[in-house]
Every structure is written in C-alpha cells, then in structure tokens.
Amino acid sequence: MEYIGEIITIEEADHRGAIYDAGGITYLFDLDYNEEVDGYKYALDATHSGNVSHFVNHSCDPNLDTRVVWVNNLDPFMPHIALFAIKHIKMNEELTFDYKINVQRITASANGSQISCSERSFDSGFDGSTTGAKETREAKTLAVTCRCGAHNCRQFLYSLPPSQTS
Numbered sequence: 001m002e003y004i005g006e007i008i009t010i011e012e013a014d015h016r017g018a019i020y021d022a023g024g025i026t027y028l029f030d031l032d033y034n035e036e037v038d039g040y041k042y043a044l045d046a047t048h049s050g051n052v053s054h055f056v057n058h059s060c061d062p063n064l065d066t067r068v069v070w071v072n073n074l075d076p077f078m079p080h081i082a083l084f085a086i087k088h089i090k091m092n093e094e095l096t097f098d099y100k101i102n103v104q105r106i107t108a109s110a111n112g113s114q115i116s117c118s119e120r121s122f123d124s125g126f127d128g129s130t131t132g133a134k135e136t137r138e139a140k141t142l143a144v145t146c147r148c149g150a151h152n153c154r155q156f157l158y159s160l161p162p163s164q165t166s
C-alpha cells in the first residue's frame with residue numbers, strides 16, 4: 001500500500017496542520033527523509049485526496065511499517081511512502097503503523113488526556129530506529145490520547161522522546 005495524498009509545501013502544511021490539530025485529526029505526512037540536509041520541503045495531505053491509506057490508524061504495536069521509495073522523480077525531498085507488512089496479518093485484522101511522532105517541548109498541560117506542545121519532530125522511521133529524528137516545523141498541536149490498545153501503548157499519539165520521559 002502507498003500513502004497517497006496531495007503534495008504540499010511545508011508552509012502550507014503548517015497552515016493546514018494548525019487547523020487539523022485543533023480538530024484532533026490529521027492526514028498530514030511529512031516527507032522528511034532527505035538524510036543530506038536538516039529540514040524538508042514537502043508533506044503529503046491525504047485529507048481530501050488519496051487512497052485507502054487515509055484510514056490507517058496508529059498503533060504502538062503495528063503490523064505495517066513505512067519505507068521510502070523513489071520512483072521516476074529522484075528529488076530526495078519527494079519520496080513515495082510505501083507501507084509494508086512486518087508481521088503475519090490475519091483476515092479482517094486492522095492495518096496499523098507507528099506514526100513515530102515525538103514531541104520536543106511541552107509547554108502546557110491541559111488535562112489528563114491532552115497536552116499541548118510547541119515543537120515536534122517526526123522520526124524518519126526508515127528502519128524503525130530512533131536515530132536521525134529531526135526537528136521540523138514549529139507548530140501548536142494537541143497530543144491525542146492513543147487508543148491503539150497495545151500492551152506497550154505509549155498513551156499519546158505524540159510521544160515524548162526518551163530524554164524527556166523522566
């Protein structure tokens with residue numbers, strides 16, 4: 001399966017992201033996979049255009065993982081996002097992947113289920129490692145309570161990096 005969406009600039013993603021985050025639901029996927037430079041230029045927005053990947057939820061114990069693939073266009077800022085199975089998937093089992101979104105700085109605590117943060121980084125997620133996490137866009141965002149139900153659930157969709165968990 002490929003994560004398909006409208007290709008937009010990060011400036012537009014910042015603008016739309018603020019609106020989506022306020023509603024607690026987002027279909028943005030940052031294309032921050034260029035290992036040569038910090039930062040990135042584009043994001044995918046699957047809100048209004050895309051395919052069935054639009055419906056894939058996050059799980060802390062997922063059965064899919066992302067791989068970046070360059071097809072025809074070799075611009076390092078513009079990979080395709082492919083989702084591959086990483087374990088046996090039973091018929092009718094929900095497909096999930098780990099969004100791997102790390103909150104960089106927590107600025108306020110709203111209540112037990114939501115926290116607000118001023119910056120976040122999206123792990124490249126290329127091989128599932130946590131190295132190479134990059135600071136990305138400045139954004140006001142709400143961390144949504146994770147409802148994946150996994151035994152190792154991290155509780156929030158936007159998780160604290162290891163240095164800030166104590």
Ligand SMILES: C[S@@+](CC[C@H](N)C(=O)[O-])C[C@H]1O[C@@H](n2cnc3c(N)ncnc32)[C@H](O)[C@@H]1O
Binds near residue numbers: 024054055
């Ligand atoms: C790409 S959409 C996933 C599909 C979406 N659930 C739907 O019904 O259209 C991402 C959004 O789904 C919700 N979501 C995904 N995984 C979640 C989880 N494990 N716990 C709570 N909300 C989740 C969040 O609102 C997130 O911003």
